[in-house]
Amino acid sequence: MRFCCLAIVVILSSCSSDIVLKSESQQDTGSAFETKYSIIFVIHGDGDYLYHDTSGNNYNADEETLKNAKKVAMENPNAEVFIFHQKSSKHFMFFFPLKDGEFFYYRNGQLIANELYWRDQEKSNFDNEVRYYQSFHSVNQNKFINMFLYFGHQIPEFGGVGYDESYPDRKFTIDNLAIGLKDLTIDSSKFDLTILGTCFGGTPYTIRKLGSFSQTIIASPENLHLSYFDLSSLERLNINLKNEDVPSFAKRFAQQSFNKLTKNVQTEVSVVVYDVEKVQNFLNSVQNDYNITLDSLKGMTEANLLKIKHCDCSDIPVHKISTINNGVDVFYRPARFGRSKNKQNHSGWECWKY
Amino acid sequence: MKTIIAFLSVLVMFVLVIPANAGGKGELQKHFSNIANKVKATENVAEKRAILENSFKDMSEALDKVQSSFLVSKEDQDGIENLKVTLKENQDELAGINGYERVPDSQLNNFSSYVVQNMEQADETITISVVALVLIILLVILLL
Numbered sequence: 001m002r003f004c005c006l007a008i009v010v011i012l013s014s015c016s017s018d019i020v021l022k023s024e025s026q027q028d029t030g031s032a033f034e035t036k037y038s039i040i041f042v043i044h045g046d047g048d049y050l051y052h053d054t055s056g057n058n059y060n061a062d063e064e065t066l067k068n069a070k071k072v073a074m075e076n077p078n079a080e081v082f083i084f085h086q087k088s089s090k091h092f093m094f095f096f097p098l099k100d101g102e103f104f105y106y107r108n109g110q111l112i113a114n115e116l117y118w119r120d121q122e123k124s125n126f127d128n129e130v131r132y133y134q135s136f137h138s139v140n141q142n143k144f145i146n147m148f149l150y151f152g153h154q155i156p157e158f159g160g161v162g163y164d165e166s167y168p169d170r171k172f173t174i175d176n177l178a179i180g181l182k183d184l185t186i187d188s189s190k191f192d193l194t195i196l197g198t199c200f201g202g203t204p205y206t207i208r209k210l211g212s213f214s215q216t217i218i219a220s221p222e223n224l225h226l227s228y229f230d231l232s233s234l235e236r237l238n239i240n241l242k243n244e245d246v247p248s249f250a251k252r253f254a255q256q257s258f259n260k261l262t263k264n265v266q267t268e269v270s271v272v273v274y275d276v277e278k279v280q281n282f283l284n285s286v287q288n289d290y291n292i293t294l295d296s297l298k299g300m301t302e303a304n305l306l307k308i309k310h311c312d313c314s315d316i317p318v319h320k321i322s323t324i325n326n327g328v329d330v331f332y333r334p335a336r337f338g339r340s341k342n343k344q345n346h347s348g349w350e351c352w353k354y
Numbered sequence: 355m356k357t358i359i360a361f362l363s364v365l366v367m368f369v370l371v372i373p374a375n376a377g378g379k380g381e382l383q384k385h386f387s388n389i390a391n392k393v394k395a396t397e398n399v400a401e402k403r404a405i406l407e408n409s410f411k412d413m414s415e416a417l418d419k420v421q422s423s424f425l426v427s428k429e430d431q432d433g434i435e436n437l438k439v440t441l442k443e444n445q446d447e448l449a450g451i452n453g454y455e456r457v458p459d460s461q462l463n464n465f466s467s468y469v470v471q472n473m474e475q476a477d478e479t480i481t482i483s484v485v486a487l488v489l490i491i492l493l494v495i496l497l498l
Contacts, residue, residue: 050380051474052387054467199475223475266468267475303432337447337457337468 033108037079037237038137038144040184041069042129044152046088046100046164051226054264061226062087065151065197068231073106075235080138081106084129086119086152089166100166101128105136112136124164124172126180133184145237145246146190148181148214151197151228157205158298174209181213190215192246195253197228200310202272203350204290208283211276216250218257221350222270222310229257229271247275251329258331268335272348278327282349286319293352313349324349379482381491385413386473390466402462403448406469410445414438416493426486433482434490444469 045062052058066085073081083104090098099116106112113136120127138144156163160173185191194214196206202221210217218229233240233253241249254271261269297308313319328348334341389409393402420426421434443454448465450456457465482490 048379050383052383052390052470054390056387056391058384058387225471225475265471266464267471302429306432306436335468335472336461337465338443338472 033077034142035078035080035107035138035140036142036145037076037147037241039072039076039079039081039147039234040133040149041065041072041081041083042086042126042148042150042152042180043069043084044086044150046086046166047153048165049153049226053227059227061228062151065228065231069149070104070106072231072234073104073111074109076106076237077109078238079106079108080136082129082133082136084126084132086164103129103132105132107138121167122170124170124176126176126183130180130183134186145192145241145244146185147193147195147234148184148191149195149197150177154199155196155201155206157203158294174206178209178212181210185213192216193218193250195229196220197224199223200350202270202274202348204283204286204313205294207274207276207279208287211274211279211283215276216247217274217276218250218254219272219274220270221272221312221346221348222268225261225265225267225269227261227264229253230260232256247273254329254331258333262333266336268340269331269333270346270348271331272346273329274348275327280327282321282323282326285321285323286313289318290351293354297352297354309353310350311353312343312346313351314347315353316351319349319351320347379487382487383470383474385491385494386470390463390470393466394463399459399462402466403459406448406462406466407445410441410448412494413441413490414445416490417441419493420486420489423489425489427483430483430486434486437482440472444472 043062043065045060045066049061049063050058051061062085066083069081069083073079073083081104083106085102085104087100087102089100092098099118101117101119103113103115103117104111105114115132117128117132153163155177156173158173160171160176162168163172164170181191181194190212191214194210194217196210196217196219199220200206200222201219201224206219207217230253233249233256240252250273254273258269258271261271297305300308314324324347330346330348332346332348334343386409389405392405396402396405417434417438421431421438426434446452447454448457
């Protein structure tokens with residue numbers, strides 16, 4: 001009996017204990033591998049992320065993105081890379097909850113830390129992720145180029161209940177993501193680049209919220225296939241981002257992602273680069289109308305909400321204004337089939353058809 | 355009565371076997387992916403078209419049956435209704451009716467991929483419960 005209890009304790013501790021591979025001083029040593037880039041990946045995996053390629057092979061989007069994020073981390077000798085993998089809640093022997101997050105920290109291409117952690121159990125504001133970031137973030141005399149990347153399903157603009165399959169009562173909305181970004185930008189006013197790998201990320205509300213903490217944003221205003229964006233241009237940033245011109249890099253990243261998606265996907269493809277400063281006029285002009293729409297939608301039942309679809313903002317007369325094209329670089333191809341297969345252009349902004 | 359008990363037992367076993375994170379939706383996606391593989395595996399255009407037509411027909415029947423079942427909630431019924439609309443549009447496009455251009459013979463492989471990808475990113479299936487999704491899959495298997 002005593003042996004059994006001991007065995008269970010050992011198994012439990014091995015299932016849930018933190019695994020810190022190596023601890024290091026936060027002080028950057030100023031070596032040849034000086035840290036110039038700071039990249040944060042948040043990969044949501046607490047839901048259905050299964051997809052198939054055209055040969056019928058199945059993949060889990062979060063696992064594939066994690067693999068690619070690790071490759072980015074290892075291929076960047078001048079970067080620190082934080083990867084947060086938000087996983088489904090699982091239990092050992094039906095009763096003992098296992099940690100539902102995994103954290104990786106790479107610096108100079110080396111894995112420094114890998115820990116299992118608890119995600120926020122009530123509100124999803126990235127509190128625990130922020131804590132890890134503050135503990136491991138390098139101290140550097142020079143300014144970093146900061147990037148934030150989020151991959152997951154469409155983040156709701158309101159409501160947000162059920163975003164995490166394991167926590168059906170917990171809410172997660174764009175507002176929660178914005179709170180997380182605010183806490184992650186403590187030592188710099190804004191991220192140089194934010195990449196939102198979700199469906200319907202290019203709405204006026206989402207870009208305005210995330211734009212408070214980002215200078216340039218890449219997002220998909222329409223549905224985004226679960227193969228997400230091509231991350232290979234984030235590898236070897238010392239070559240790909242040599243001149244430190246982040247907006248130009250963002251356009252190359254978007255073009256490369258667009259090329260890969262259009263090659264593999266028959267559904268609609270839209271990748272847009274938003275220059276946050278230049279889109280402000282448009283955002284200010286549509287803010288009131290868009291918020292009135294959101295307020296109306298908030299009062300609807302789930303069943304009625306299902307009937308409300310998204311559309312290109314330029315399809316709504318009040319939003320089709322002269323500034324709609326300012327500050328956006330749009331890479332768009334319609335779906336090969338379906339009602340919109342002849343749609344040739346997209347404004348880069350997605351609204352509610354209401 | 356025995357049939358109902360046997361059916362419910364199979365349903366319970368199915369629900370227990372399917373991992374929670376697959377949520378039943380994975381099985382639905384797998385079904386459409388298998389259909390696409392069958393379409394791509396044959397050279398015969400008429401056969402490709404027939405595989406797609408029959409799969410849409412079987413799925414529609416399954417959706418109708420589950421939607422009218424006492425086992426599903428009002429939310430599930432609404433979710434299924436949305437799925438039916440998507441499926442009907444695919445059917446119409448394949449046949450070239452209700453304002454759609456008929457999918458050309460040369461595009462049937464790509465169309466089968468489109469159906470899979472469209473289903474994978476369709477938000478309406480997310481609102482359907484595991485039980486309802488499992489019922490749909492069970493009925494599709496029985497109809498095949």
